[in-house]
Amino acid sequence: MPAIQNVKGMRDHLPADMMLRQYIVNTLTRISEAHGFEPLQTPVIEYAETLEGKLGDDEKLIYRFEDHGGRRLALRYDQTVPLARVTAQYASQLALPWRRYAYGPSYRGERPARGRYREFYQFDLDIVGSASPLADAEIVAILCEALAALGFPDFVTLLNHRQIIGGIARVSGLSEAAAGGVYRAIDKFDKIGAQGVRAELLKSGVDEAAADRILELVQIEGAPAEVLAALEQRLAGDERALAAIANLRAVIAGLTAMGVPADQYRVAPRLARGLSYYTGVVFEAITPHWPEGSLLGGGRYDDLIGLFAGRNIPTVGLAFGIDRLHDVMLELNLGPRPRTTAVAFVTLFGPEQVADSLALAAELRAAGINTLIALEPGNLGKQFKEADRRGVRLALVLGPDEIARGEVVVKDLQRGEQHALPRAAVASLLAEALTEGA
Numbered sequence: 001m002p003a004i005q006n007v008k009g010m011r012d013h014l015p016a017d018m019m020l021r022q023y024i025v026n027t028l029t030r031i032s033e034a035h036g037f038e039p040l041q042t043p044v045i046e047y048a049e050t051l052e053g054k055l056g057d058d059e060k061l062i063y064r065f066e067d068h069g070g071r072r073l074a075l076r077y078d079q080t081v082p083l084a085r086v087t088a089q090y091a092s093q094l095a096l097p098w099r100r101y102a103y104g105p106s107y108r109g110e111r112p113a114r115g116r117y118r119e120f121y122q123f124d125l126d127i128v129g130s131a132s133p134l135a136d137a138e139i140v141a142i143l144c145e146a147l148a149a150l151g152f153p154d155f156v157t158l159l160n161h162r163q164i165i166g167g168i169a170r171v172s173g174l175s176e177a178a179a180g181g182v183y184r185a186i187d188k189f190d191k192i193g194a195q196g197v198r199a200e201l202l203k204s205g206v207d208e209a210a211a212d213r214i215l216e217l218v219q220i221e222g223a224p225a226e227v228l229a230a231l232e233q234r235l236a237g238d239e240r241a242l243a244a245i246a247n248l249r250a251v252i253a254g255l256t257a258m259g260v261p262a263d264q265y266r267v268a269p270r271l272a273r274g275l276s277y278y279t280g281v282v283f284e285a286i287t288p289h290w291p292e293g294s295l296l297g298g299g300r301y302d303d304l305i306g307l308f309a310g311r312n313i314p315t316v317g318l319a320f321g322i323d324r325l326h327d328v329m330l331e332l333n334l335g336p337r338p339r340t341t342a343v344a345f346v347t348l349f350g351p352e353q354v355a356d357s358l359a360l361a362a363e364l365r366a367a368g369i370n371t372l373i374a375l376e377p378g379n380l381g382k383q384f385k386e387a388d389r390r391g392v393r394l395a396l397v398l399g400p401d402e403i404a405r406g407e408v409v410v411k412d413l414q415r416g417e418q419h420a421l422p423r424a425a426v427a428s429l430l431a432e433a434l435t436e437g438a
């Protein structure tokens with residue numbers, strides 16, 4: 001018999017976990033829709049060549065296989081490349097700029113670790129077809145709004161621009177070709193520290209003077225305006241870097257105007273972001289309570305969709321990693337922890353009361369109260385225990401005496417109280433009390 005075992009790096013999510021995961025997804029959906037984003041869903045499987053050639057070094061992580069007809073297929077690596085395909089494929093139906101959100105699993109053949117899986121769920125938000133810095137600002141604002149709504153303490157969104165790193169590489173005397181090595185080395189800054197990055201730079205052929213210059217520049221810290229002013233001075237003469245700095249200033253002005261608290265973001269010239277398709281602003285949210293890595297990140301990728309569409313379609317987006325958010329929320333004890341979806345449990349007194357009890361349960365549900373019904377009449381004590389064991393708060397009893405009096409007994413299992421309520425009004429009274437938080 002094969003082992004009863006799920007595949008390594010892929011997880012089962014039992015109900016307690018799923019309830020928190022759904023809370024996260026519902027929160028993100030609500031905030032996305034508040035900003036007018038529209039849902040999109042695409043298949044998990046794409047033609048392998050759709051994904052190939054877009055991910056740089058990470059391409060080796062793509063799961064590839066052949067189907068029965070010998071077609072080369074792949075599991076999607078993220079939801080960004082499929083978005084690029086959709087944008088090109090349905091160009092005539094999509095009005096740009098288009099704000100879309102998408103939620104679903106992605107697959108990467110990574111080495112599994114805490115917070116890193118081979119199947120993981122992402123919630124993506126993108127604004128397709130706008131180069132406006134207000135689009136970047138809106139995405140970052142949503143990121144901050146969402147982390148605050150989920151209750152993350154002390155999070156900060158780090159902002160940078162690919163052309164600031166490009167400028168740092170250029171003023172340090174490196175060729176355009178060598179800049180890729182600089183991105184990759186700097187990307188590891190928070191993991192391996194300044195000395196580690198220095199060693200990586202030297203290994204990639206950068207000389208000592210250039211490595212020191214790069215390290216000095218990427219470590220500039222301070223309030224956004226100060227960091228940008230310092231960079232402006234140090235990168236003077238590099239037109240692309242200066243344009244990038246102006247662009248980041250416009251994004252930050254947008255964030256301020258959108259009311260994003262100033263302590264929720266920072267300019268960090270050391271932020272590179274791994275994926276090769278970013279072209280402009282990049283960002284990543286971190287919290288000191290999760291030193292293992294970023295909570296999530298994103299950026300502007302103006303060329304990727306063009307690979308499919310044949311014309312330039314500037315786009316900015318981000319991907320919330322649901323698994324990582326969930327892991328950190330569990331560790332920091334954030335978010336609600338319901339033990340079940342039901343609030344009420346309707347007991348079955350005896351066979352004669354089954355019909356009335358089912359009708360009561362239907363009324364409670366119609367009033368918006370999630371309700372479980374017992375499946376076997378008899379022994380009420382056992383039924384109360386069952387309700388309590390499941391974490392259902394209220395147990396309702398409709399026995400012959402209650403029916404004769406036109407009442408329902410409502411037992412609050414968490415508070416250890418019970419009340420007789422009029423049968424005709426019980427659903428609305430409970431609904432009202434529950435919405436008031438009683």
Ligand code: AMP
Pocket residue numbers: 078108110115116117118119120121122275294295296297298319320321322323324325
């Ligand atoms: P990326 O598509 O690499 O920009 O990742 C976006 C977000 O997805 C990351 O910040 C993580 O939260 C999440 N993520 C990426 N890779 C994994 C993984 N292997 N396991 C779990 N979450 C991941």
